[in-house]
Amino acid sequence: MSKTVNASGKRKRAVARATVSAGTGMIRLNKRLLATYEPEVYRLKILEPIILAGELAKKIDIRITAAGGGAQGQAEAARLAIARGLVAFTGSKALKKEFLNYDRQLMIADVRRNEPHKPNDSKPRAKRQTSYR
Numbered sequence: 001m002s003k004t005v006n007a008s009g010k011r012k013r014a015v016a017r018a019t020v021s022a023g024t025g026m027i028r029l030n031k032r033l034l035a036t037y038e039p040e041v042y043r044l045k046i047l048e049p050i051i052l053a054g055e056l057a058k059k060i061d062i063r064i065t066a067a068g069g070g071a072q073g074q075a076e077a078a079r080l081a082i083a084r085g086l087v088a089f090t091g092s093k094a095l096k097k098e099f100l101n102y103d104r105q106l107m108i109a110d111v112r113r114n115e116p117h118k119p120n121d122s123k124p125r126a127k128r129q130t131s132y133r
Contacts, residue, residue, distance in 0.1 A: 005089045009080025010109050014069030016077035020085035023061030029078060030065055042075035049083035049106055052098055056090060076105070083107055 004021040027034040029046065037043045050057040062082060066074035083106040087096045099106040115124040
C-alpha cells in the first residue's frame with residue numbers, strides 16, 4: 001500500500017485541503033489540472049512549493065480542494081496545503097527549512113482575519129459622527 005498524507009491550509013476565508021500520494025507528478029486543483037488553472041499569476045503562486053521541491057514533485061500526485069474566499073485566498077491556501085503535505089510526505093527537515101527560508105507563509109498560516117462590524121456602525125473601525133449644534 002502506498003503512503004498518503006492529508007494536509008490543510010487557510011488564508012482569510014479560504015480553506016484548502018491537499019492529498020499527497022505517490023504517483024507520476026499529476027497536480028489537480030478542484031478536479032482541474034493545475035496546468036489549465038487561470039489566472040497564471042495564481043497558478044505560479046501555487047507552483048512555488050513544487051518548484052522548490054525539485055525532483056521530488058515528479059514522483060507524487062497532489063489533489064487539492066479549495067473552498068471559500070476569493071481566487072487569491074484560495075491560491076495561497078492551496079500553496080500552504082501543498083507545502084505542508086510535501087513536508088509531511090517526505091519527513092524531510094531540509095525541505096521544511098528550505099520552504100521557511102524562501103517564504104515563511106509556505107509553512108505557517110497567516111492568522112490575520114477580517115474584523116467584524118461593530119453594532120450601530122457602518123464599518124469595523126469608523127465611528128458614528130456626532131454634531132454638537
